[in-house]
Amino acid sequence: MKTKALSRSAAPIALAATLLAAFLVLLSPLSASAHDALVSSSPAADESVEVVPAALTLTFNAKLIGGEGATEVVVTDPSGASITDGPATVDGAIVTQPLTGSGPAGAYHVIWKVVSSDGHPTSGEYSFTVTVGDESAATTEPSAAPTTTP
Numbered sequence: 601m602k603t604k605a606l607s608r609s610a611a612p613i614a615l616a617a618t619l620l621a622a623f624l625v626l627l628s629p630l631s632a633s634a635h636d637a638l639v640s641s642s643p644a645a646d647e648s649v650e651v652v653p654a655a656l657t658l659t660f661n662a663k664l665i666g667g668e669g670a671t672e673v674v675v676t677d678p679s680g681a682s683i684t685d686g687p688a689t690v691d692g693a694i695v696t697q698p699l700t701g702s703g704p705a706g707a708y709h710v711i712w713k714v715v716s717s718d719g720h721p722t723s724g725e726y727s728f729t730v731t732v733g734d735e736s737a738a739t740t741e742p743s744a745a746p747t748t749t750p
Contacts, residue, residue, distance in 0.1 A: 678706030
């Protein structure tokens with residue numbers, strides 16, 4: 601008894617394997633497409649500090665693109681008033697935002713926007729808490745009682 605062997609071409613299998621490999625490569629995240637990320641800050645997110653620092657720093661994982669309007673940082677006190685003191689500066693991967701250095705106790709909100717090393721803008725926000733603060737920086741209500749001088 602003779603059996604007939606069927607011979608199949610390997611071309612369809614090779615083509616399917618090549619297409620599958622190409623599909624997986626296209627779906628995998630490419631490191632070149634990732635924007636720069638915030639790696640640390642001072643004060644840090646959810647950190648408690650006694651008083652408002654003189655400056656806030658943001659550290660990213662790669663050198664940022666500087667220039668006019670490329671970097672913006674806004675820090676607001678518990679009442680929503682800005683406590684930034686001048687423009688932010690960029691030195692490589694570090695952004696420094698001068699602050700007024702005073703403010704009441706409470707939650708402070710940070711909003712930032714930078715231009716990543718790949719040329720795309722990236723942004724974020726976080727909060728930190730001032731525990732003691734400068735109570736003279738808080739708004740006070742006027743007294744209802746008149747003051748008299750002898």
